[in-house]
Amino acid sequence: MDKIFALKSRNRLMFFTLALTTVFDVALMAYRLFKMGAFHHGMPNLENLYLFRGHSFLFLAWNLLLAWIPYLLAILLERKAQQGIRLLWLLPILFGWLLFFPNAPYIVTDLLHLQHRPPLPLWYDLLLLFSCAWTGLMLGFLSMLKVHQVLDTRLGPGLSWAVVVASISLTGFGVYLGRFLRWNSWDLFTQPLAIIRDILMVISQPLAHLQTFGLAIVLTAMLLLGYFTLIVISHSTRWKE
Numbered sequence: 001m002d003k004i005f006a007l008k009s010r011n012r013l014m015f016f017t018l019a020l021t022t023v024f025d026v027a028l029m030a031y032r033l034f035k036m037g038a039f040h041h042g043m044p045n046l047e048n049l050y051l052f053r054g055h056s057f058l059f060l061a062w063n064l065l066l067a068w069i070p071y072l073l074a075i076l077l078e079r080k081a082q083q084g085i086r087l088l089w090l091l092p093i094l095f096g097w098l099l100f101f102p103n104a105p106y107i108v109t110d111l112l113h114l115q116h117r118p119p120l121p122l123w124y125d126l127l128l129l130f131s132c133a134w135t136g137l138m139l140g141f142l143s144m145l146k147v148h149q150v151l152d153t154r155l156g157p158g159l160s161w162a163v164v165v166a167s168i169s170l171t172g173f174g175v176y177l178g179r180f181l182r183w184n185s186w187d188l189f190t191q192p193l194a195i196i197r198d199i200l201m202v203i204s205q206p207l208a209h210l211q212t213f214g215l216a217i218v219l220t221a222m223l224l225l226g227y228f229t230l231i232v233i234s235h236s237t238r239w240k241e
Contacts, residue, residue: 011075011078014142015075018071018135018138018139018142021131021134021135021138022064022068022135024131025060025064025128025131025132025135026061026064028124028127028128028131029057029058029060029061029128032057032120032124032125032128033058035119035120036119057113057125057128057129059110060107060110060128060129060132063103063106063107063110063132063136064107064132064135064136066100066103066106066185067103067104067106067107067135067136067139067140068139069096069100069103070097070100070101070103070104070139070140070143071104071139071140071142071143073093073096073097073100073143074097074142074143074144074146074147075146076093077090077093077094077097077146077147077150078146078149078150080093081150081153081154087154087155090150094147097143097147098167098170099185099188100185101140101143101144101167101171101174102170102171102174102175102177102178102185103136103178103185104136104137104139104140104141104143105136105137105140105171105175105219105223106136106175106178106179107132107133107135107136107137108133108136108137108219109175109179110129110132110133111129111130111133112179113129114126114129137226140223141226141227141230142230144164144167144168144227145227145230145231145234147164147167148160148161148163148164151163151164164227165224168220168223168224168227169216169220171219171220171223172215172216172217172218172219172220172223173212173216175215175216175219176212176215176216177195177198177199
C-alpha cells in the first residue's frame with residue numbers, strides 16, 4: 001500500500017508539473033499576443049489577431065494540446081493495467097498512444113519558425129519555442145515511461161524495450177509526415193489511402209528521399225538518447241516501482 005500511495009503521489013506531482021509548464025508556455029504566448037495588440041481593453045482584438053496570425057505563434061497552443069494526448073492515454077493505460085485488465089484489451093489504448101505520440105516531439109521542429117518578429121526581441125521567441133519544445137518532449141518521454149513500465153510488467157524487459165525502440169523509430173518517420181507532408185494523426189482515419197500512398201512513395205524511392213531518412217534517423221537517435229537519459233534518472237531516483 002505504501003508503494004501504491006507513493007506512486008500515486010509522484011504521478012500527481014508529475015501531472016501538476018507538466019500542467020504548470022504548459023500554463024507557463026501559454027502565458028508566454030499570451031504576452032506575445034498582448035504586445036502585438038491582439039487585446040483591446042482586456043478583450044481579444046480579432047482584427048489585429050487575424051492580421052498578425054502568421055506571427056502569433058498560436059499554432060504552439062494547438063501543438064501542446066496534441067502533445068498532451070499521448071500522456072493522458074498513457075495515464076489511462078497505466079490505470080487499466082493496474083486493474084488487472086489483460087494486455088489484449090489494452091491494445092486500442094496502446095494504438096491510440098502510438099498514433100498520437102509523434103505530436104509530442106513534433107514541437108521540437110517548430111524551432112524552424114524562429115526568426116525576428118517584432119515587436120518582441122528574437123531571444124523571447126527563442127525561449128518561447130524552446131519552452132514549448134521542452135514541454136512536448138517531457139510529455140512524450142514521460143508517456144513513454146508509463147507505457148514502458150506497463151509493457152515491462154506484461155511482456156518482460158526484452159520485448160518491452162523492442163516496442164519502445166520500434167515506437168521511437170516510427171516516431172521519427174511520423175514527425176517527417178507531419179512537418180513536411182503536413183499529415184495529422186487523425187488523417188489515418190479520414191484519408192488512410194493517401195497516407196499509405198505517400199509512405200510507399202518514400203520507401204520505394206529511398207535515394208530520392210535521403211533527407212527524409214536523415215531526419216528520421218537523427219530524430220530517432222536523439223529521442224532514444226533522451227529517453228535512455230530519463231530511464232537512468234528514474235532508476236537513480238527510485239521512480240520506477
